């Protein structure tokens with residue numbers, strides 16, 4: 001038994017070393033990714049439920065890592081958060097989104113608002129508001145065409161400091177949404193203190209909407225309370241017509257998910273904008 005315990009231990013440390021090596025490898029590759037232009041933006045439409053038209057698009061980061069294909073954000077955003085690189089990368093995302101929007105405008109398309117995700121780490125960085133202002137000025141984008149999403153958990157973490165930053169962003173004419181709502185143990189009434197316009201209901205509550213009476217009750221409650229606070233609701237991860245119909249009957253305003261489209265590269269998003277209004 002002693003011997004096998006030792007083997008287990010060796011196996012365990014070997015696995016640990018492997019994991020550490022992969023992490024190290026990822027992190028050092030990420031350090032050069034921005035300079036080497038390996039990041040890309042994908043766009044996912046947000047649909048107005050009443051009209052089934054495109055209301056806006058969420059901007060989602062991808063990493064085209066040489067030799068590894070397209071890497072999804074869950075694999076690398078936590079590392080960027082941890083080492084602080086999310087600050088320059090996040091600034092790049094904002095800038096790239098605004099430039100893309102302006103390019104579509106120059107091509108004669110009618111751009112829709114783009115929603116960029118902001119991470120907690122970006123809020124802790126003193127230069128956030130200045131960075132946003134610089135991007136608005138340099139790109140010339142109308143403030144109404146840029147929105148930000150911040151998770152419920154991030155909002156709860158920071159308190160007064162975050163509140164002040166959100167007020168400044170709001171004062172610039174940019175809209176704010178609460179992301180992943182329902183996962184962070186806060187009350188909507190409390191969140192009313194923040195200058196937000198939209199609540200994005202986390203996919204966790206949408207996934208089993210057809211089968212779970214409990215999830216239906218939670219989603220109804222969120223939509224009703226959001227409505228009474230003049231906040232509009234977006235359901236995340238809508239994959240089926242049944243989910244869509246349920247959300248419509250409950251008065252949810254917007255839906256985002258594979259039912260309409262997965263996140264797509266700029267070229268496809270462009271085609272979607274070009275088709276709009278035909």
Ligand code: C2E
Nearest residue numbers: 060061072073074093117118119237238239256257258263
């Ligand atoms: P999120 O902000 O909650 O974004 C929604 C995620 O749900 C996206 O994953 C999207 O592809 C996925 N999704 C959309 N519709 C469906 C659906 O119908 N079914 C399922 N199963 N999933 C759906 P993605 O693109 O992998 O992004 C993961 C997370 O990475 C995002 O979650 C966000 O927290 C973070 N992220 C992505 N881009 C950025 C960024 O530029 N900055 C920051 N700070 N975080 C980002």
Ligand code: CA
Nearest residue numbers: 058117149179
């Ligand atoms: Ca989001």
Ligand code: CA
Nearest residue numbers: 179180200236
């Ligand atoms: Ca979300």
Ligand code: CA
Nearest residue numbers: 179180202203
């Ligand atoms: Ca999420």
